Amino acid sequence: MSQTTSAQSAAPARFSDVKGWFWPADQLLFDWFLARQERQELHGDLLELGAYLGKSAIFMGSYLREDETFTVCDLFDSPAPDDPNSEEMDRSYATLTRRAFEANYLSFHDELPVVVQAPTSVIAGRVPAGSCRFIHVDASHLYEHVHGDIAAARALIAPDGIVAFDDFRAEHCPGVAAAVWGAVATTGLRPICITGTKLYGTWSDPDPVREELLTWLSGRSDMWHGVEEVAGSPLIRIDGKKAKAPKAPRSRHEGAAPSTPKPPSEPVPAPKPRQPLARRLAKTLLPRR
Ligand SMILES: C[S@@+](CC[C@H](N)C(=O)[O-])C[C@H]1O[C@@H](n2cnc3c(N)ncnc32)[C@H](O)[C@@H]1O
Numbered sequence: 001m002s003q004t005t006s007a008q009s010a011a012p013a014r015f016s017d018v019k020g021w022f023w024p025a026d027q028l029l030f031d032w033f034l035a036r037q038e039r040q041e042l043h044g045d046l047l048e049l050g051a052y053l054g055k056s057a058i059f060m061g062s063y064l065r066e067d068e069t070f071t072v073c074d075l076f077d078s079p080a081p082d083d084p085n086s087e088e089m090d091r092s093y094a095t096l097t098r099r100a101f102e103a104n105y106l107s108f109h110d111e112l113p114v115v116v117q118a119p120t121s122v123i124a125g126r127v128p129a130g131s132c133r134f135i136h137v138d139a140s141h142l143y144e145h146v147h148g149d150i151a152a153a154r155a156l157i158a159p160d161g162i163v164a165f166d167d168f169r170a171e172h173c174p175g176v177a178a179a180v181w182g183a184v185a186t187t188g189l190r191p192i193c194i195t196g197t198k199l200y201g202t203w204s205d206p207d208p209v210r211e212e213l214l215t216w217l218s219g220r221s222d223m224w225h226g227v228e229e230v231a232g233s234p235l236i237r238i239d240g241k242k243a244k245a246p247k248a249p250r251s252r253h254e255g256a257a258p259s260t261p262k263p264p265s266e267p268v269p270a271p272k273p274r275q276p277l278a279r280r281l282a283k284t285l286l287p288r289r
Contacts, residue, residue, distance in 0.1 A: 020055025025240020044133030
């Protein structure tokens with residue numbers, strides 16, 4: 001999340017117009033995990049901690065079934081609960097508003113998810129324990145907050161549920177790495193695979209899902225993968241830099257004229273009058289004083 005952000009004003013005509021940090025390799029993995037749950041008829045709710053302008057939420061919302069609830073929790077334009085979190089918000093998400101999230105989401109889906117506009121520390125009290133089949137943890141990237149988010153995810157995850165942690169290894173957010181690997185060491189979180197940006201794990205048996213994932217990966221030429229023993233279990237490493245994104249959710253504004261007019265283009269400055277050739281040559285050839 002080191003890119004600078006500015007307000008996104010026009011209604012998104014395509015999924016690629018929605019600003020966020022959700023790259024093709026992770027879109028493919030979300031699709032793979034969520035479609036597998038559908039094939040297995042595993043029902044349960046979806047939860048996202050940290051939605052920003054809705055990029056990953058819009059994607060997840062496409063897998064929601066009638067009997068399920070999708071909850072997103074984000075501060076949006078509310079004050080952060082402490083100073084470090086407040087600095088993080090000012091630095092990375094200063095232009096974020098809940099209205100912008102909602103407008104984006106409704107460009108792709110008929111109904112909003114349940115929106116909890118609050119610090120993620122409230123989430124364990126708002127979502128039933130053991131109800132979620134898929135949780136995306138992508139809110140504050142500070143250790144104390146992520147530590148709390150992991151505890152909440154553990155309480156809310158359903159049997160065989162999958163949890164995805166964003167930015168688990170980046171230089172700008174060591175707290176996420178410490179909290180996630182700490183949970184592997186102390187809470188029984190079992191990592192399944194990693195991409196450049198996310199770690200996917202479960203608190204259930206990781207072997208069946210890992211085996212199926214390996215079979216799927218071996219048929220893909222756009223993503224390299226390897227397996228390495230980490231903390232006593234095989235971990236699938238995925239290099240998805242060349243990954244081809246799956247079919248994106250469709251915006252209802254696709255093909256429509258942009259809803260905000262483009263600003264008038266900058267006036268082109270008049271060309272400077274050229275100096276006579278002798279003056280130009282003299283400038284280039286004579287030594288400077
Ligand atoms: C990296 S962004 C989420 C990106 C989004 N999932 C995507 O893929 O585009 C992190 C979000 O977490 C929110 N956030 C930061 N600290 C939070 C906290 N303590 N509680 C709830 N949300 C928080 C920010 O408002 C921001 O929208």
